[in-house]
Amino acid sequence: MRFHTAHPDETAHLAPKIVSEAARLQHNHAVIICLSGDLGAGKTTLVKGIAQELGILETITSPTFVILKKYHLPESSAYASQFTYLIHIDAYRLQGGADMQALGFIEMTQDPSSLIVIEWPERIKDALPNGIVNVIIEHVGMSERNILITIKE
């Protein structure tokens, strides 16, 4: 699926589509949403939309320095029966799957109740299982973005 957005809110509003695609991927491990794109493309902006769609009320901030943040879905979430946690990872400062292993990421990916969103997934490609919604955000103007969503069953 291809989209064009001209405002950060429009990018965030793609979240319901992305989350419903993720929820459709039935797996015995975590479902992963990969967000690719340059610095300032709008990856974190989209994560804010995803958190809102999941009913998470906490403020989402970029985990660039902490690498990983974990949020609990409230019981009132439309997705509460499928997901317990949203895990937001910024892999920018990581070097490969071995780093993810050291952070306990492998165990995290084995929990089917987790929805994991990863910025800079290219850094840890070798540590990712199947069951991925891939989102590529291309910076094409000051506030214009081309966004490509593909599914890896």
Ligand code: ADP
């Ligand atoms: P990233 O996490 O990819 O580095 P951020 O989401 O932190 O990017 O920042 C994106 C920046 O670009 C924000 O300041 C946002 O307001 C701005 N922006 C402008 N137009 C758009 C758009 N169409 N979609 C997403 N972000 C946009």
Ligand code: MG
């Ligand atoms: Mg970011």
